[in-house]
Amino acid sequence: MFFLSDMLNRKISMPKPEEALPGRSKAIPTASRHHVLKRPLKGPYPEGMETALFGLGCFWGAERLFWRVEGVWVTAVGYSGGFTPNPTYHEICTGLTGHAEVVLVVYDPKVVSYAELLRLFWESHDPTLGMRQGNDVGTTYRSAIYTFGEAQQRQALASRDAYQAPLRQGATG
Numbered sequence: 001m002f003f004l005s006d007m008l009n010r011k012i013s014m015p016k017p018e019e020a021l022p023g024r025s026k027a028i029p030t031a032s033r034h035h036v037l038k039r040p041l042k043g044p045y046p047e048g049m050e051t052a053l054f055g056l057g058c059f060w061g062a063e064r065l066f067w068r069v070e071g072v073w074v075t076a077v078g079y080s081g082g083f084t085p086n087p088t089y090h091e092i093c094t095g096l097t098g099h100a101e102v103v104l105v106v107y108d109p110k111v112v113s114y115a116e117l118l119r120l121f122w123e124s125h126d127p128t129l130g131m132r133q134g135n136d137v138g139t140t141y142r143s144a145i146y147t148f149g150e151a152q153q154r155q156a157l158a159s160r161d162a163y164q165a166p167l168r169q170g171a172t173g
Helices: 004-012 059-067 089-093 114-123 150-172
Strands: 050-056 072-080 100-107 143-146
Touching: 050 059, 050 114, 059 072, 059 100, 059 114, 100 114, 100 143, 114 150
Parallel strands: none
Antiparallel strands: 050 100, 050 143, 072 100
């Protein structure tokens, strides 16, 4: 017998790798240029640009936050952190791929710092909600920072700790 709660639980619990959908070996074709910024989505990017990858709920609204920041060269939305290779949108919606909706941010660190992008990440969503943001529920909408290199990893962890401190104080205060 099928229960709606079974479906909901599947969407708010990360699948084990062996439970994940099989996916496919070939990448799914996507646009080559950003619709708003008119720049290449997949590079090559101008020399000196760096990349950041954030999951903060539904990527459509999140992407708009970043493309408006001075120093951001281009943004792209997609999925990351899952087990299923090259999943479709419908596969991700099942909660059986392990992916999160993410925004790739290609930026000029001479104009905007990674620390500033982290601030925007933390202050633009509620990372305490677990596997949801607003009305969107599921592992796809979890809060995540995927880092490129040791320096980003250190900064991301430091920012997490800095934003966590007042939350802990509020909970015990």
